[in-house]
Amino acid sequence: MRFSSSLVAAAGLLSTANAAIKGFNYGANFGNDQAKTVVDFEYEFNAAKNLPGTNGWTSARLYTMIQHGTTNTPIEAIQAAINTQTTLLLGMWASAGQANFDNEIAALKSAIAQYGTAFTDLVEGISVGSEDLYRITPTGIENNSGAGAQPQELINYVQQTRSTIAGTSLAGKPIGHVDTWTVYVNATNNDFISSLDFVGMDAYPYFQTTMANSVGSGSQLFFDAYHATVGAAQGKPVWVTETGWPVSGETLNQAVPSADNARIYWEDVTCQLVADNVNLYYYILQDVQYGNPVPSFGIKPGGDLQAVNPLFDLSCPASSKPQSNPTQIVGNGYTAQLSPTISTVFVFDVRPGHQGKTCNLVFFLPPAFPFPDMSPVKIRSPGGITVSRLSNSAARPDVTANDVGTSTPVGAALSMQFANQYIVGSGPCDAGQQVAYQVDSTGGLAMNFFQMISPPLGLFMIPL
Numbered sequence: 001m002r003f004s005s006s007l008v009a010a011a012g013l014l015s016t017a018n019a020a021i022k023g024f025n026y027g028a029n030f031g032n033d034q035a036k037t038v039v040d041f042e043y044e045f046n047a048a049k050n051l052p053g054t055n056g057w058t059s060a061r062l063y064t065m066i067q068h069g070t071t072n073t074p075i076e077a078i079q080a081a082i083n084t085q086t087t088l089l090l091g092m093w094a095s096a097g098q099a100n101f102d103n104e105i106a107a108l109k110s111a112i113a114q115y116g117t118a119f120t121d122l123v124e125g126i127s128v129g130s131e132d133l134y135r136i137t138p139t140g141i142e143n144n145s146g147a148g149a150q151p152q153e154l155i156n157y158v159q160q161t162r163s164t165i166a167g168t169s170l171a172g173k174p175i176g177h178v179d180t181w182t183v184y185v186n187a188t189n190n191d192f193i194s195s196l197d198f199v200g201m202d203a204y205p206y207f208q209t210t211m212a213n214s215v216g217s218g219s220q221l222f223f224d225a226y227h228a229t230v231g232a233a234q235g236k237p238v239w240v241t242e243t244g245w246p247v248s249g250e251t252l253n254q255a256v257p258s259a260d261n262a263r264i265y266w267e268d269v270t271c272q273l274v275a276d277n278v279n280l281y282y283y284i285l286q287d288v289q290y291g292n293p294v295p296s297f298g299i300k301p302g303g304d305l306q307a308v309n310p311l312f313d314l315s316c317p318a319s320s321k322p323q324s325n326p327t328q329i330v331g332n333g334y335t336a337q338l339s340p341t342i343s344t345v346f347v348f349d350v351r352p353g354h355q356g357k358t359c360n361l362v363f364f365l366p367p368a369f370p371f372p373d374m375s376p377v378k379i380r381s382p383g384g385i386t387v388s389r390l391s392n393s394a395a396r397p398d399v400t401a402n403d404v405g406t407s408t409p410v411g412a413a414l415s416m417q418f419a420n421q422y423i424v425g426s427g428p429c430d431a432g433q434q435v436a437y438q439v440d441s442t443g444g445l446a447m448n449f450f451q452m453i454s455p456p457l458g459l460f461m462i463p464l
């Protein structure tokens, strides 16, 4: 018996109203090094607010307080934010030494003095640094990622920032740091984490080339990174400060850049984070203006930002489920294979909030899709499924028959037909636990599918 990738249901959904920050990252200059001015930032912030199929993308993460090309003049994004009522995650560049950090502090002070509460009321937080610790790791050095900073240096910068805002209208705003998730799980950086109010995590499954990193694994890799960061964050809130999937560029291991794949990643990761109320700054609205970045992560192509269409659909599956309540689906995943020789393991992280409820395990098959070649489900040979629960958590893409532990039969659906849903199990929700189920083919079934939630397709755990 061979196993196809395990499917990880990374996180359940909250039913509360959506209140978290949604925003994009904004550089200080265009691809040709031209500084963005107040008009440019305003144009970008308004474009973000008016993206079709979305609402509430009203926050901006900046990398520096300094207007590009000046010594320590405050960045013009601040005036644009005031004009458009865009909230801000401020950035202090921390990888160019103390003299440059003094300029960041000077620009911060000037901005407080110049704009007062019109500015400070919009501030969500202040990030001291961006990927500085990644750049000093062996991987960062190997990738020529540029100068970084040591943890002790960053601790000093955080202290300097705290004393700068003390007694000003910025006092009390959270001070954090942005770095790759790999940095936070490195215990050498624990004292630095202790000095922060929040942890900003950057994670890009596209770059995780030593792992199975097709877009279908994107959700698993991302949420593994997120959960690892939460585990290392000493109880501090974790904000997602950069993530995204490239729309063009080189294939890295199994990660293929394309607008279609960026759409899949958006649905699996962005929509999940939004539903889970996690503070999020996506990378990026547009990155090709007057430049040619490879890879490119831009949601929008080059050209007039407010006129050009996004390269992919930005809507999130919400209310269009005919048969399931999307706010109650506790898991989704990616491509699965079932045949007489291949089984698939599904892993669900069941939210603690489902304590005391009953959970149904339901297999959904939507109506047949009109274009078989493009269908997310292919039944190559008819048959059914049997489902069993695994004793070991098997939440890894490389699970084999040897390490799934013992299994207990749960239920079966002996003839898979389109436009049907099959309740294959029911019982108390394993609230707060990670649970794994193995699905086997029976009666000759050969089927591939892409687990998705709109329309629902695949195995879901649904609390009643």
Ligand SMILES: *[C@@H]1O[C@H](CO)[C@@H](O)[C@H](O)[C@H]1NC(C)=O
Binding pocket: 133, 136, 137, 138, 150, 151, 186, 187, 188, 189
């Ligand atoms: C762990 O963190 C320290 C300090 O930031 C860094 O010097 C070291 O390279 C990191 N180790 C790895 C394996 O990334």
Ligand SMILES: *[C@@H]1O[C@H](CO)[C@@H](O)[C@H](O)[C@H]1NC(C)=O
Binding pocket: 139, 140, 142, 143, 207, 208, 209, 210, 252
């Ligand atoms: C950095 O280098 C590592 C090891 O060579 C590679 O796996 C990874 O994809 C690189 N990351 C980037 C951002 O280029």
